[in-house]
Amino acid sequence: MAPRSAAAKSTDRFERKREAILDAATQILNRKGIKGLTLGDTAAAVDLSTTSVTYYFKRKDDLAAACITRGIETLHDIADLATRSGTPAERLHNFLTRYLDTLARVTAGKAAPLPIISELRALTSPRREEVATAYGRLFRKARQIFDHPDLIWMSRGRRTARTRIVLEQVFWGGAWLSKYDPEDYPRIRDRMVDILLHGIATERDEWAPAGIDMDQLAARDGPELARETFLLAATRLINLRGYRGASVDKISAELNVTKGSFYHHNEAKDDLVVACFERSFEVMTRAQRMAMELPGSQWDKVSACAAALAEFQLSDHGPLLRTSALTALPEQMRKVMVEHSNRVSDRFASMISDGIAEASLRPVDPFIAAQMLNATLNACAELGYLVPDVRPKAAASVFVRPLLMGIFER
Numbered sequence: 344m345a346p347r348s349a350a351a352k353s354t355d356r357f358e359r360k361r362e363a364i365l366d367a368a369t370q371i372l373n374r375k376g377i378k379g380l381t382l383g384d385t386a387a388a389v390d391l392s393t394t395s396v397t398y399y400f401k402r403k404d405d406l407a408a409a410c411i412t413r414g415i416e417t418l419h420d421i422a423d424l425a426t427r428s429g430t431p432a433e434r435l436h437n438f439l440t441r442y443l444d445t446l447a448r449v450t451a452g453k454a455a456p457l458p459i460i461s462e463l464r465a466l467t468s469p470r471r472e473e474v475a476t477a478y479g480r481l482f483r484k485a486r487q488i489f490d491h492p493d494l495i496w497m498s499r500g501r502r503t504a505r506t507r508i509v510l511e512q513v514f515w516g517g518a519w520l521s522k523y524d525p526e527d528y529p530r531i532r533d534r535m536v537d538i539l540l541h542g543i544a545t546e547r548d549e550w551a552p553a554g555i556d557m558d559q560l561a562a563r564d565g566p567e568l569a570r571e572t573f574l575l576a577a578t579r580l581i582n583l584r585g586y587r588g589a590s591v592d593k594i595s596a597e598l599n600v601t602k603g604s605f606y607h608h609n610e611a612k613d614d615l616v617v618a619c620f621e622r623s624f625e626v627m628t629r630a631q632r633m634a635m636e637l638p639g640s641q642w643d644k645v646s647a648c649a650a651a652l653a654e655f656q657l658s659d660h661g662p663l664l665r666t667s668a669l670t671a672l673p674e675q676m677r678k679v680m681v682e683h684s685n686r687v688s689d690r691f692a693s694m695i696s697d698g699i700a701e702a703s704l705r706p707v708d709p710f711i712a713a714q715m716l717n718a719t720l721n722a723c724a725e726l727g728y729l730v731p732d733v734r735p736k737a738a739a740s741v742f743v744r745p746l747l748m749g750i751f752e753r
Contacts, residue, residue, distance in 0.1 A: 361399050362455065363389050369410045369456045373517075376670030377407050377465040377585075407462065408470035412477050414458040418513065419481045421445065426487040431751055432540055434488045435509065439532045442513055447525035460514055461667030464585030485510055489751075496753065500730040504741050505750050507729055508719050509539070515666070515718035518681075534708045535715065542748040543695060543704050543712055548642045550744050555633050555651035560626050561660040571622070571660075578619045578664045582724055585667070616668055617676055623663035624683045627652060627720075631690050641698030645691070646747060649716060650739035653723045657735040662724035688713045719746045 367388035372380050382403055386396040400406035425438035448454035463474040486506040489497060497505075512535065523531060544550075561571060576597045584593070591612060634648035656662045666684065669677050691713035698704030723742050726733055733741055745752070 360389075360391075364391075364396060364399055364406070365410055365413055366455055368406050369414070369458045372407060372410055372462060373456070373459050373670070374674070376459075377403070377462050378671045380407055382406065404467055404470045408466055408474050410458045411460060411463050411466075411474050413455065414460060415474070415477045415481050417445065417455070417457060418442070418460075419477075419484055422481065422484040422487075426484065426490075431488055431491050431494060432536075435539060435750075436532075436536050438485070438488065438509070439512075439535055440529075442516075443520075443528040443532050446516075446520060447528055450525050457517070459517065459667070459670055461665065462585070462670060464583075464667065465671070466585075482506060482510070494751065500733070501741060501745075503729050504726060505745050507722055507725065508742065508746055508750065511718045511722040512539075512715055515714065515721065518666070519714045531711065534711050538707055538712055538715055539746070539750045541705065542746065542750075542752070543645070543698075543707050544642060544748045545703065545705055548646075548703065548748075550646070550740070550748060552646040552650035552739060553637055553639070553643060555630060555647060557651075557655055557658050557660055559633065560629055560651065560655055574615075574619050574622045575660070577615055578622070578662060581616065581619065581668055582662060582665045585671075613672055613676060616664075616672060617680065619664040620668070620680045620683065624687060626655065626663060627687045628690070630655070631687070631694070635694070640703035641694055641701060642703040645694050645698060645704070646743075648691075648694075649720065649743045649747065652720050653726075653739040653743045654735045656720070656723040657727055657733070657738045663721075665724055666721050684717070688717045691716055716746060719743060 364385060368380060368385045371384055371388070380403055382396050382400070383393045385406065386393045389396075396406075400409060421441040422438060425434050425441055428434045428437045445454055445457070449456050460478065463471060463478065466474060486502055488509065489502040489505060494502075520528075520531070577594050580594055580597055594612075594615070630648050630651050634644045634651070637644055637647055652663075669680055672680065688710075692709040695704055695707070695709040695712050699706050699709065719742065723738060726738055726742050730741060
């Protein structure tokens with residue numbers, strides 16, 4: 344065999360160092376978000392100077408975009424291999440198997456860490472558009488899970504919504520899968536697949552969620568209404584542009600107030616994000632309490648709560664703040680907000696557990712089911728973008744019913 348050329352060896356060194364930089368940057372990105380990612384911290388993590396890192400990535404956005412794109416390409420490859428299976432159920436099983444296998448390899452240091460994909464919103468042009476194009480390829484590939492003669496009845500809009508449900512389980516998985524050892528992943532996969540295929544409803548349950556008044560979920564009058572209006576405008580802008588893209592100037596312009604007025608009500612933008620999260624958790628907790636007061640079985644209560652929150656996301660009172668904004672907060676603030684989020688999930692888990700005990704819900708893993716429901720409700724904020732003609736009243740049928748009753752069911 345002929346010896347490798349000096350140019351080839353140089354290319355190998357370049358690629359190894361580039362991958363090491365991306366590995367370190369991805370770990371920082373996942374902890375601190377794009378706001379907290381710096382070229383200097385990345386350089387220190389791989390024992391390089393900042394100047395050396397700029398040889399590979401001139402700007403922070405270039406580095407962040409490369410991290411996110413690499414992660415998207417990994418998920419695209421997973422989806423590509425998974426969709427070569429036969430039935431939709433086999434494809435879904437294969438997709439989650441390969442994803443969890445990749446996570447296990449990441450934990451063992453045998454694969455590159457996966458980034459938080461939602462951070463792409465915080466990128467600036469043209470990197471944001473470039474990464475969004477890569478995400479579009481991933482989405483279209485994952486949607487092939489539903490391309491099958493048995494699912495010919497499923498409209499394009501419903502396939503799109505259900506693809507988003509599946510992908511959100513992967514994106515949100517990083518928030519709770521760390522509770523488990525990789526050796527447990529096959530069991531977790533089986534439980535996730537079971538919930539996706541069959542939902543949590545029993546064969547006797549019907550989809551007829553009781554209505555919950557949207558006006559009762561939101562602040563209605565006085566100072567509370569003024570605060571609600573302020574936080575809603577900020578929430579919409581942060582969901583659309585990410586923490587970094589929702590500048591104080593843009594938030595103030597959206598509310599038609601001066602920057603001075605903004606800082607009169609908020610000491611810093613971090614405080615505003617926390618207030619938006621607290622509003623979202625208040626709405627979700629209120630919906631849970633109202634649902635628990637309804638007559639009927641736990642199925643009636645869980646489905647009513649989930650349906651109300653899905654409708655709220657698309658109503659004039661919505662949306663709720665996407666959990667992707669968590670990474671922008673300082674670690675201590677983020678920890679407190681995660682604890683609030685966990686309380687919402689734990690309450691769903693308790694409702695599901697009660698339903699299993701009374702036999703109105705299937706015997707599923709309550710914790711996993713609650714996390715999957717939370718992820719779906721979080722992603723519902725994007726339903727208007729994914730299915731532009733969907734009405735708020737139809738949101739639950741399009742986006743929540745598939746998780747609760749089976750993702751391949753009519």
